[in-house]
Amino acid sequence: MGPQGPGLRVLGLRHGFDGGMAIELGELSLSPGALVVLTGASGSGKSTLLYLLSGLIAPQAGQVLWGGTDLARLSERARDRWRRQNAGFVFQDFHLLTELSPLQNVLIPAGFGRFSARALRGRAETLLARFGVPARPRAAVLSRGEQQRTALARALLGDPAILFADEPTASLDAGAGREVADCLHQLAGEGRLIIAASHDPALIARADLRLHLAHGRIGGAP
Numbered sequence: 001m002g003p004q005g006p007g008l009r010v011l012g013l014r015h016g017f018d019g020g021m022a023i024e025l026g027e028l029s030l031s032p033g034a035l036v037v038l039t040g041a042s043g044s045g046k047s048t049l050l051y052l053l054s055g056l057i058a059p060q061a062g063q064v065l066w067g068g069t070d071l072a073r074l075s076e077r078a079r080d081r082w083r084r085q086n087a088g089f090v091f092q093d094f095h096l097l098t099e100l101s102p103l104q105n106v107l108i109p110a111g112f113g114r115f116s117a118r119a120l121r122g123r124a125e126t127l128l129a130r131f132g133v134p135a136r137p138r139a140a141v142l143s144r145g146e147q148q149r150t151a152l153a154r155a156l157l158g159d160p161a162i163l164f165a166d167e168p169t170a171s172l173d174a175g176a177g178r179e180v181a182d183c184l185h186q187l188a189g190e191g192r193l194i195i196a197a198s199h200d201p202a203l204i205a206r207a208d209l210r211l212h213l214a215h216g217r218i219g220g221a222p
């Protein structure tokens with residue numbers, strides 16, 4: 001089992017840019033152990049909602065509750081600390097340092113967490129093996145699917161209870177995308193809360209909860 005956090009609860013969330021409202025959300029509860037996929041047209045607010053839920057940006061109004069902690073009320077520094085302790089991130093374009101090995105990439109966030117250097121190395125090796133990433137000298141020679149699974153291993157190094165993924169399969173071919181979607185589904189089954197923004201039918205098909213955004217609001221089925 002992975003670590004199980006309290007889940008996220010959102011109340012009265014509002015956030016806009018330049019007068020326009022990007023997100024308006026009355027109430028939303030996201031339970032641990034679920035793969036939640038945010039869908040919606042370009043500009044509907046998926047990335048902004050991910051940033052709000054992960055404390056990367058503070059909302060103009062409302063609460064983002066993780067148990068008794070309201071991320072919206074924390075200072076930027078306290079939100080950074082919360083993210084380091086509880087959250088992992090995966091992006092569309094991997095953000096790997098391609099001259100480093102997969103193992104070195106996974107160990108980049110080391111030092112922030114609660115594990116010793118030795119335990120971290122063991123965790124990194126276990127995660128890479130779990131996701132089927134070969135031990136190659138440089139990340140540059142990995143396939144795109146292997147690169148994204150390396151990024152996934154890196155996001156999990158600190159054993160976060162919540163994982164955010166912004167279009168994690170969008171730059172992969174269908175087969176590699178399905179593998180990453182399967183990994184995310186399995187990670188949710190272990191008790192983590194996984195929140196992804198995606199247009200990918202393979203990832204949407206594996207979701208426990210689909211939230212369709214239109215003009216910053218959660219509406220009916222996609």
Ligand SMILES: Nc1ncnc2c1ncn2[C@@H]1O[C@H](COP(=O)(O)OP(=O)(O)OP(=O)(O)O)[C@@H](O)[C@H]1O
Nearest residue numbers: 017018022040041042043044045046047048049197
């Ligand atoms: N930093 C910003 N400054 C100004 N406007 C922004 C900013 N970030 C997002 N927006 C606006 O907020 C709205 C929602 O954008 P967001 O990036 O969250 O949408 P999205 O659904 O993730 O789109 P995409 O699928 O293209 O990534 C858009 O109208 C966008 O232009």
